[in-house]
Amino acid sequence: MLEGTILRFHCLTTSPFHTTRQRYANLVKCAPFIMGSTLRGALLDALIRTRCPQELIGRLQMLDDPEAIAELHRGCPEVCPVKSFFAQPLTVWFSFGEFEKVDYHMMTRIGLSRETHSVSEGAIFTIEAIVPGIPFTFEIILLGMAQTVTEDIVTAVKQVAEVGGVGGFRSIGLGRFELVDEPERTTLDEWLYEAMVGWPQAGEWAQMTFTTPFVLGSEMGPQALQGEVMARRIAQAIDRVAAEAGYEEDGALPLERVDVRLRPEFVGRFSFERGLRENQLVAWPGSSLGFEWPETVDGDALAIAAVLGIGEWNHWGFGRFGLEQGA
Numbered sequence: 001m002l003e004g005t006i007l008r009f010h011c012l013t014t015s016p017f018h019t020t021r022q023r024y025a026n027l028v029k030c031a032p033f034i035m036g037s038t039l040r041g042a043l044l045d046a047l048i049r050t051r052c053p054q055e056l057i058g059r060l061q062m063l064d065d066p067e068a069i070a071e072l073h074r075g076c077p078e079v080c081p082v083k084s085f086f087a088q089p090l091t092v093w094f095s096f097g098e099f100e101k102v103d104y105h106m107m108t109r110i111g112l113s114r115e116t117h118s119v120s121e122g123a124i125f126t127i128e129a130i131v132p133g134i135p136f137t138f139e140i141i142l143l144g145m146a147q148t149v150t151e152d153i154v155t156a157v158k159q160v161a162e163v164g165g166v167g168g169f170r171s172i173g174l175g176r177f178e179l180v181d182e183p184e185r186t187t188l189d190e191w192l193y194e195a196m197v198g199w200p201q202a203g204e205w206a207q208m209t210f211t212t213p214f215v216l217g218s219e220m221g222p223q224a225l226q227g228e229v230m231a232r233r234i235a236q237a238i239d240r241v242a243a244e245a246g247y248e249e250d251g252a253l254p255l256e257r258v259d260v261r262l263r264p265e266f267v268g269r270f271s272f273e274r275g276l277r278e279n280q281l282v283a284w285p286g287s288s289l290g291f292e293w294p295e296t297v298d299g300d301a302l303a304i305a306a307v308l309g310i311g312e313w314n315h316w317g318f319g320r321f322g323l324e325q326g327a
Contacts, residue, residue: 004141012177017167019033020168026124027126028168035269047081056078066271081156095141098136104131192303199325202297205292207326213267231258234289237305258291263284306323
């Protein structure tokens with residue numbers, strides 16, 4: 001299995017924070033977390049601006065295909081931490097930013113027309129935002145060779161906190177935060193051991209509960225969301241992420257008796273490379289899979305999946321879950 005370093009950042013919002021969960025005609029709802037893709041985009045923007053040569057930045061501005069952008073970064077002759085973000089397989093992973101508590105307030109905005117210099121038609125809307133002064137934490141996971149850019153990552157996070165911010169409406173001052181302390185540094189092995197504390201024993205009923213949205217896909221039919229079909233898909237996703245982390249065993253979670261309870265929801269993320277919003281059907285946090293804990297369970301693979309996340313977008317914190325003894 002790959003060696004890894006986990007950087008855990010403790011932060012405090014210093015201005016309102018917003019990331020769009022749902023958009024209505026005159027109301028923009030806020031998600032109760034910061035998506036890992038949001039944190040990745042802010043960090044990449046800071047690193048590209050400060051570490052990439054101007055000639056490369058000019059070529060990047062002419063591209064909108066994610067793979068072409070990734071290939072350009074990988075082929076850059078400069079010694080640059082940005083390359084680690086585009087390695088194959090990926091070696092820089094992000095968690096969600098988790099708020100200690102969620103406390104919203106509303107902000108009313110009035111859009112102005114550039115042509116008439118007056119209020120635009122239908123441009124009065126309300127933004128829901130997390131209030132300032134709320135603590136939150138997030139992790140950046142560096143696997144394998146990505147550990148060599150640890151100090152570059154820490155410096156870039158400090159830069160984002162000081163001058164950039166994260167989330168939507170940054171142009172009007174939202175999304176500012178400060179680091180409360182230096183980041184905690186943990187090895188991947190220690191993180192996995194911590195995740196396995198209190199797990200069920202063989203023969204006990206177990207409960208897998210998603211703590212971040214698990215991407216279901218935009219083209220799934222009703223049958224694909226039911227019982228053993230979904231359980232098999234989750235088991236396969238566990239094997240995939242374990243293999244990506246360098247763990248080569250198969251059969252992480254053989255399931256027979258299962259109880260799947262999903263809370264469907266749509267989530268959108270802003271793609272830094274493509275410059276547009278991408279939407280997916282997800283199982284909302286709190287969705288669960290109950291099952292009888294098998295004697296042949298591969299605890300190591302299951303722990304990797306729990307802390308790194310499963311399914312699409314898991315590199316950005318989606319698909320994380322906790323395990324405990326069920327009722």
